[in-house]
Amino acid sequence: MWLVFLKEIKELVRDKKTLFFMIAVPILVMPAFAGVAIYFAHSAATEAQNKVLNYALVGGQYAPNIDTEMLKTEGFARVEIEQDADYKELIKSQTxxxxxxxPANYSNDILxxxxxxxxxxxxxxxxxxxxNRVNDIVDAQVKLLRQTAFSQLSLSEDQQIALLKPIILEKVNTADTRENWGEKIGGLIPYFIFILCLQGAMFPAADLGAGEKERGTxxxxxxxxxxxxxxxxGKFLTIAFAGLTSALITVTSLALWGLILSQGMAIEFVVAFMSSIGSVDFILMFLMLVPVVAIFASILLSLSIYAKSYKEAQSYMGTLMMLLFxxxxxxxxxxxxxxxxxAWVPLTNVALAIxxxxxGTMDYFQLIAIFGxxxxxxxxxLAFCIYWFNKEKVLFR
Structure with missing residues (x-):
């Protein structure tokens, strides 16, 4: 068994493509993808904020203040339209x-x-x-109208505030920063970890079964x-080793990026959130992934043994990745x-535990049941995989 394992490991480390998905993707590619996505999202938002908007004002004579404010505000260009124009068609054609x-009842005297x-x-x-951009202008006019009305009513500043907000509901959140943001984004981290673990095990699994068939070895x-x-x-241990390596690198990469962010290279809430996750929690995350990777390795090896070719094995494994979602x-x-x-649903319970x-709200005694x-x-x-490998009609389809 160990001879087979060592043989497969030697062949594995010679495969640059497999090493790329095991090491480069978790450490560099995924953070790079996230950075590119954030960059383009920020660029799109900035472009939308700075774009010159062509607009038409209907009934502008009723609100000369709004008309004047929009004309002098940078980023707005007024377009004249016919009185009976089709609004929807003008917007659709990008005129x-x-x-x-x-409305005709608009007035500076709101009382x-x-x-x-x-x-x-x-x-x-x-x-x-x-x-948002139009609302900023309208809000400025609302404040002016409100102040005019308050002056007519001779209200003090305290009375104005009480009239606008007679009751204030103050939210006192008992959750700390870690729990708050962990609830919001904690579900995404198992998603990426599982995908990377499965992907790290897929390539050696396809080669150790279907690849052996194609090469005649x-x-x-x-x-x-x-x-x-x-x-x-021996083959199972090789695939599991690849998956565990991806898991270890993924969790380590997550911890390292958290350490980098905690040194002031990110916005404040990210620093507070990432620096609050302890090393023990990262170790437990990795340990929870060990049986998960074993599940992936057994299923992948069974599919690879069944497949007639490397291409067929990849199609089966692609379907498995979709089912993992x-x-x-x-x-x-x-x-x-x-x-x-x-707590007993496979994979879901591990994702929830992570x-x-x-x-930071884990009941650590539950980890024993989930891991078990x-x-x-x-x-x-794994027992099914051994049984599957002993069937001649499966090996020589």
Whole structure:
């Protein structure tokens, strides 16, 4: 068994593609992808904020202050339209970005005219910031009208504040920064960890089964004086080693990036959140991944043994990756917590446990049951893999 394991490991480290997915992706590629995504999102938001908006003002004579303010505000360009124009068609054809419709009852004396409903016609399907930019101008006019009305009523400053907000509901959050942000983003971290672990094990698994068939070296292994279950265990350990390496590098990378961020290279809440996660929690995350990787290794090896070719094995494994989304998405669903039946759902319970470790609210005694149940499933799948490898009709399809 160990001879097979050492042989496969030597071949594994010679495969640059496998090493890339095991090492480079967790350390560099995923953070780079995240950085690029954040950069482009920020660029798109900045572009939308600075874009010059073409607009039309209907009923501008009723609100000369708004008309004047928009004309002198940078980033707005007024377009004249016909009185009976089709607003929707003008916006669709990009003749204007929005149309502001002022009602006839608009007045600077709100005590006499009452509330006015201004309509903003726009296509709000994309990131355009139109509403926010127009709302800033309208809000400025609202404050002026409000101050005029308060002056007419001769209200003091305290009376004005009490009239605007007679009751204030103050939120006192008992959750600390770690628990608060762990609840918001803690479900995403198991998603990336599981995907990277599976991906790190996929490539060696496809090669150790289907790849051996294509190269014609599987028959040589079968006639060697080694019991078949030892061949399976040797290949299983190789795949599990690859997956665990990806898991270790992923968790280590997460800890290192957290350390970097905690040194002041990120915004304040990220620094506070990442620096609050202790080294013990990172170690427990890695230990929880050990039986998960064993599950992945058993399933992947079984699929690879069954496949006729390397390409067929990859198609099976691609389907497995899509199926993996189900238990992960369950862990991110609202109301799903590490209690009751969810504590026994395979993979979902591990994802929930990692989320609780990130939040700092983990009941550590639950880890024993979760680890034990996951290890039991992994053992059963490994036994099935050995049984599968002993079937001639599977090996020589």
């Amino acid at each position: 204007v970005d929005f149309i502001l419709e002022i 006499q005219s009452g509330q006015a409903l201004i309509k903003l016609h726009l296509n709000d399907s994309g990131l355009n910031r139109v509403f 599987l028959e040589t292994l079968l006639i060697s004086p080694i019991e078949r279950y030892k061949l399976v265990l 189900v238990p992960i998405f369950l862990a991110m669903a609202p109301g799903v917590e590490l209690k009751g039946v969810w 989320k609780e470790l990130i939040k 149940s996951t290890a039991l499933i992994a053992t059963g799948l």
